[in-house]
Amino acid sequence: MKYLILGASKGLGLCLSESLAKIGHNLVILSRNLRDLEKIKSSLELKYKISVDIYNLDLSNDIEEINKFFQNNHSNLKNIDGIFLTAATMDINDIVIDNASIVRDLINSNLKSQIIFIYKFYEIFKVKKQGLIVGFGSVAEMLGRSQNILYSASKKFLKSFFESLIISTSNNNISIHFYILGYLNTTLSSSKKLFLPRGNVQKLSKKIIENINKKNIYTYFPSWWIVISYLFINTPFFIKRIIFNFFKNEKY
Secondary structure, eight states: OEEEEESOSSHHHHHHHHHHHHTTOEEEEEESOHHHHHHHHHHHHHHHOOOEEEEEOOTTSOHHHHHHHHHHTHHHHTTOOEEEEOOOOOOTTOSSOOOHHHHHHHHIIIIIHHHHHHHHHHHHHHHHTOEEEEEEEEGGGGSOOSSSHHHHHHHHHHHHHHHHHHHHTTTSSEEEEEEEEOOBSSTTTTTOOOSSOOBOHHHHHHHHHHTTTSSEEEEEESTTHHHHHHHHHTSOHHHHHHHHHHHTTSOO
16 A cells, blocks of 8 residues: 655654554555655665655645646645645744735644645545544644644634544445544643643554454544543633633643
């Protein structure tokens, strides 16, 4: 099988690349950091005797650039059996601010480009009559915040979008997996002071691989976040504001 990993140069994307290569799958890996991709390609091909194609792609680019990428590489992309959309971008300036470039970059990276990838590969998988689309949400979408506003809003949109995808594909052979992630031991959360333990990215990668042949997946990781999520969903907004004010001095 051949899998594409979006955001493969670090964190979960890198861990998944290693896990998939280890069990013999060929890879197409994408990131904005070409030097990192070249190192990963050399390491995985030498270690596991598989084929790794690399593409330098910045998801914050305008959508026309994403479309151009698909046009230029369709002959290779049409052979993909599944995609893992691990890419995510955070910015310390993601606050209520009048900065068009920050707004564009964060929305393109965390939302628009991922939707384009999903739609493009959905068409490819319809022709193949099978395929796998794996997306990742975040518990950050549960609570309004004064920082990471566009990031958390994008994750809230993706959650609803993947719920619709699962419903829309119930009668075909395209599998939709969506993992709503708590904070992990990756660079995205390494500087944050957290009031709950971080999830282990290696354990998450193992879980994703174990589920790879299942039809549809919609779950939280770590699993105990489902309890917290349920409580927040059923909590009035004014109480959520009190909770936010309590933690506002923490970088959560």
